Amino acid sequence: MFRALSTAALGMSAQQKSVDNIANNLANVGTTGFKRSTIAFQDLFYEKIASSSQGSAVNRTSNDAPSLEIGHGSRAVSTIRNFMQGSVAETGNALDLAVSGSGFFQVEMPDGTIGYTRDGSFSRDSTGMLVNNSGLPLADMIEIPVDAVAIEISQQGVVTALMSGSHNEIELGQIELAKFVNNGGLEARGDNLYAETDASGMPFMGTPGDEGFGVIRQGYLEQSNVDIVTEMVRLIEAQRAYETNSKMVQTAEDMMSVTNSIKR
Amino acid sequence: MIDRFETQMQAMQMLSHAQEITADNLANINTPGFKGSTVFYRLLNENVDGVQTQRTLPMQQTDFSQGELEHTGNQFDLGLNGSGFFMVGDDQENFLTRDGRFRLDNDGYLVNSSGDKVQGSSGDIHIPEYFKTADLYGNDSSLVIGKDGTIRINDQVHDKIRIVDVDDTSQLERRGNAYFSATDPGMLRETESAEVMQGYYEKGNVVPLHEMVDMMRTMQMFESQQRAISSTDETLSASINSLGKF
Numbered sequence: 001m002f003r004a005l006s007t008a009a010l011g012m013s014a015q016q017k018s019v020d021n022i023a024n025n026l027a028n029v030g031t032t033g034f035k036r037s038t039i040a041f042q043d044l045f046y047e048k049i050a051s052s053s054q055g056s057a058v059n060r061t062s063n064d065a066p067s068l069e070i071g072h073g074s075r076a077v078s079t080i081r082n083f084m085q086g087s088v089a090e091t092g093n094a095l096d097l098a099v100s101g102s103g104f105f106q107v108e109m110p111d112g113t114i115g116y117t118r119d120g121s122f123s124r125d126s127t128g129m130l131v132n133n134s135g136l137p138l139a140d141m142i143e144i145p146v147d148a149v150a151i152e153i154s155q156q157g158v159v160t161a162l163m164s165g166s167h168n169e170i171e172l173g174q175i176e177l178a179k180f181v182n183n184g185g186l187e188a189r190g191d192n193l194y195a196e197t198d199a200s201g202m203p204f205m206g207t208p209g210d211e212g213f214g215v216i217r218q219g220y221l222e223q224s225n226v227d228i229v230t231e232m233v234r235l236i237e238a239q240r241a242y243e244t245n246s247k248m249v250q251t252a253e254d255m256m257s258v259t260n261s262i263k264r
Numbered sequence: 265m266i267d268r269f270e271t272q273m274q275a276m277q278m279l280s281h282a283q284e285i286t287a288d289n290l291a292n293i294n295t296p297g298f299k300g301s302t303v304f305y306r307l308l309n310e311n312v313d314g315v316q317t318q319r320t321l322p323m324q325q326t327d328f329s330q331g332e333l334e335h336t337g338n339q340f341d342l343g344l345n346g347s348g349f350f351m352v353g354d355d356q357e358n359f360l361t362r363d364g365r366f367r368l369d370n371d372g373y374l375v376n377s378s379g380d381k382v383q384g385s386s387g388d389i390h391i392p393e394y395f396k397t398a399d400l401y402g403n404d405s406s407l408v409i410g411k412d413g414t415i416r417i418n419d420q421v422h423d424k425i426r427i428v429d430v431d432d433t434s435q436l437e438r439r440g441n442a443y444f445s446a447t448d449p450g451m452l453r454e455t456e457s458a459e460v461m462q463g464y465y466e467k468g469n470v471v472p473l474h475e476m477v478d479m480m481r482t483m484q485m486f487e488s489q490q491r492a493i494s495s496t497d498e499t500l501s502a503s504i505n506s507l508g509k510f
Contacts, residue, residue: 002280004287011291018294040365040377041295045286045440049281068281068324069438070302071288074295078377084337102296158275184338198370241293244472248287251483255280258490264497 002256003070008139008248010073014041015242017076022235025226033119034224036231037081044072083183086118086225088217095150097121098222101214103206104194105178106139107132111229114139116178116203118222119192130159134191142173155215157208177213178203271319272493278322279486285324286478289470297363297442298468301326303478328433331362331469333461339407340366340374341465348427348458349444351383352376358383359443360428360436360452365465378441384423391415391422409462429455485496 016038028034046069088098097120099105104116115136121139125131130142144151148161157175164170180186196203206213222242282303292298305320333343342364344350349360352375359380366382370376372392374382381388391407408416413425430436430451436444446452 002282002284004280007284007287007291011287011293014291015294039294040443041298042377043292043295043298044364046438063330066383068285068322069301070281070284071292071438071440073288073291074298080338082338084404182340184340184367199367201368235295240472241290244290244293244476245287247476248479249291251479252283255283255483255486258487259276262490262493262497264494 001251003072005252006071007071008252010044010244011074011245012249014039014074015238015245018238019235019242021079022238024143025231026228026235029224029226029228029231030247031119031192031224032121032256033086033117034220034226035081035083035086035118035222036226037079037188038234039076040078040080041074041075042067042077046071069095072145081184081186081188084225084246086223087190089223090219090222091221093121094153094218095124096219096221097122097153097175098217098220099177099208099214100222101208101212101216102183103179103208103213104203105132106178106203107136107193108139109136109193113195114178114203115189115195116180116186117192117194120216121221131259138175139176140173142175144172153216153218155209155217157216174207175216176205177208177216178205179213180204190228203233268496269453269493271317272489272496275320275491276486277492278320279482279489282322283479283482283486286482289475290472291478293470293472294467295330295442295468296365296465297361298470299326299328299331299362299442300468300470300475301438303482304476306380317496326433326438327469328434329469333464334467335464337463338365339409339462340368341463342366342409342425343461343464343466344427344458345461346458348429348455351428352380353383353424354442359439360430360444361441361443362466363442374458383426385426386423389418389423389425409460411459411461412456413455413460425460427455427458427460428452429457468485 007163021037021039030117048067050067052229069241088100099118104118106116109115121133122130124144125135128144128146130138130144142159144161147164149164150162152160159172159175160169161172180203181201182199185197186194188196208216226261268461273421274370288358289300297437301324303322303324307324308321310317333345345363349362351358352361353359366374371389386476413427414421415423430446435447435451437447439445
């Protein structure tokens with residue numbers, strides 16, 4: 001009955017989504033390789049209303065009456081992920097890898113497709129394969145022999161192992177990175193994994209050190225790129241906007257009650 | 265006397281429309297590229313069948329003032345600093361917008377979040393070369409959009425983003441999605457006065473303080489109209505009931 005009520009309610013629900021999203025960012029402030037996201041809003045369509053809406057007894061439907069364009073509120077349309085480099089922290093673990101640059105590690109998903117991740121905390125599984133935290137093997141299929149005593153991964157992604165009782169290093173494989181024209185179009189799959197979509201475009205493969213792909217740093221992990229201060233400021237913005245809209249709901253309700261009290 | 269009811273009822277209707285506009289502004293506080301609108305009132309003298317009457321008409325004006333530019337670092341986020349609009353369109357129609365959160369689609373077109381294509385100096389901006397150069401050089405920073413909207417890939421000019429402006433912004437029609445459309449295509453002109461800022465986007469220009477004050481004022485006016493109707497009702501009732509006693 002009263003459009004202001006639903007408009008303000010839509011505003012509240014859009015801000016609510018923003019708060020949900022900020023909560024997710026803040027929850028992942030310690031997640032390796034996490035990329036923060038923001039919600040994009042849009043305004044809804046406009047309805048034209050003649051300012052003199054009622055043809056009254058004295059016939060006031062003059063054509064020169066300017067019309068009002070009344071909007072119907074806002075909605076959350078999409079999530080925009082920010083792929084800015086997170087800071088890189090030293091762990092000392094030989095199988096912890098960080099990409100400094102915009103490339104992604106590729107892991108093989110259970111269904112055979114490739115998942116892309118910035119989380120380089122790898123380990124060795126029971127068969128010696130290099131796997132990520134969820135046990136998914138690195139798509140480059142690097143197998144570490146049981147009697148390897150030290151693993152070295154160069155900035156260019158070449159994996160070499162020093163075998164026990166030997167002074168020679170043997171080469172185990174090459175880690176390749178993938179990169180996308182439009183990172184923002186990647187679909188987040190959870191577990192720090194992303195999948196390619198029409199919007200992200202096809203991945204380009206390259207070796208670390210190629211321009212734009214970035215280099216691999218052994219013994220480091222990329223931290224989450226969530227900046228707590230920015231998120232808190234966003235949270236305040238969203239919360240205040242939510243509050244303002246709730247005031248509007250209240251006022252719209254008051255106006256309806258005033259309308260009802262015309263008749264004593 | 266009955267006419268007075270009519271006038272007062274219309275006033276209440278207009279005030280509730282004004283409140284709806286404020287509600288829409290508030291709902292879009294965080295909408296990129298959103299332009300708030302304000303309601304003001306115009307007193308109209310009318311001569312209806314020889315009787316002088318007055319009524320107020322609400323008028324609406326979109327506030328096209330600059331919204332704050334927020335830095336994102338995303339190469340396809342473009343903010344406009346100054347007066348002007350991006351042009352985006354589908355096959356049928358072109359729209360004006362200041363929401364510059366763009367991306368490349370799978371076919372290499374520069375599109376906005378609704379998938380409408382951004383217009384350059386020669387139609388849709390199509391940079392499939394960027395996929396190729398990214399393949400060859402893999403360098404994100406090779407795509408640079410200058411302040412005049414020129415798109416350079418590896419220092420080679422590829423296209424120029426079309427920035428248009430109109431002389432009379434009151435002729436623009438709101439279309440949702442932070443879109444505006446020109447009622448007459450002839451009123452559009454190319455402009456150089458707006459700077460394209462790569463890595464920024466423009467936030468909405470709604471000032472919550474103004475909206476809250478508007479909201480309270482409208483509410484108060486609405487209440488006093490209601491009192492006015494009640495007292496008209498009382499007067500009417502008195503004239504019917506008390507006068508009849510004589």
